[in-house]
Amino acid sequence: MDKYIALVVYGCIVGGKASDSVDIQVRIFDSTSIKDVDATLKAEQPNEYRNEFDQLVSWPLATILDIQPLEKSFESGDEIAGAITDLEWLSEFLPKGNA
Amino acid sequence: MDKYIALVVYGCIVGGKASDSVDIQVRIFDSTSIKDVDATLKAEQPNEYRNEFDQLVSWPLATILDIQPLEKSFESGDEIAGAITDLEWLSEFLPKGNA
Numbered sequence: 001m002d003k004y005i006a007l008v009v010y011g012c013i014v015g016g017k018a019s020d021s022v023d024i025q026v027r028i029f030d031s032t033s034i035k036d037v038d039a040t041l042k043a044e045q046p047n048e049y050r051n052e053f054d055q056l057v058s059w060p061l062a063t064i065l066d067i068q069p070l071e072k073s074f075e076s077g078d079e080i081a082g083a084i085t086d087l088e089w090l091s092e093f094l095p096k097g098n099a
Numbered sequence: 100m101d102k103y104i105a106l107v108v109y110g111c112i113v114g115g116k117a118s119d120s121v122d123i124q125v126r127i128f129d130s131t132s133i134k135d136v137d138a139t140l141k142a143e144q145p146n147e148y149r150n151e152f153d154q155l156v157s158w159p160l161a162t163i164l165d166i167q168p169l170e171k172s173f174e175s176g177d178e179i180a181g182a183i184t185d186l187e188w189l190s191e192f193l194p195k196g197n198a
Binding site: 005007019020021022023024025026027028029030031040065066074076077078079080081082083084085086087088090091094 | 104106118119120121122123124125126127128129130139164165173175176177178179180181182183184185186187189190193
């Protein structure tokens, strides 16, 4: 098993309506390949809970920006994962909701 | 020295004009505190180069979304840094350019 770093964006749906919120997460995995981390992320159930108004809040995966093996040695300041994108492009991946 | 993970957004200025591009980077640091990593990031000179049209391309720091100590042990899949934000809020941090 090696360590991998994933840079992942989750959207947010509140009571069936798309919200503007995004959750940008850096996650670490024990895995055997980038492909395996990718499959694991895509198979996860969204984080879900009820808010104070009893609406279902759901954070589905929007897009995986990058997955990189974590090298054992590095120079301080090294970039270990990242993506060049634009905010409009990113917005197209956000969940649309159904209400 | 401990290890820290920083989640950082850089904007992009091309020939003095703001562009829509963002570079979302996950960086690793040897440091003694979150404050020290923050100061290091803010003191860095932007990455700059000339493009094929001989325009200066500059990637100034837009915002630091998160800095976290990297724990020595973790469960596979753990979030090691992240931020809940929205894309419009994020866009306000992008450099404005001067042309």
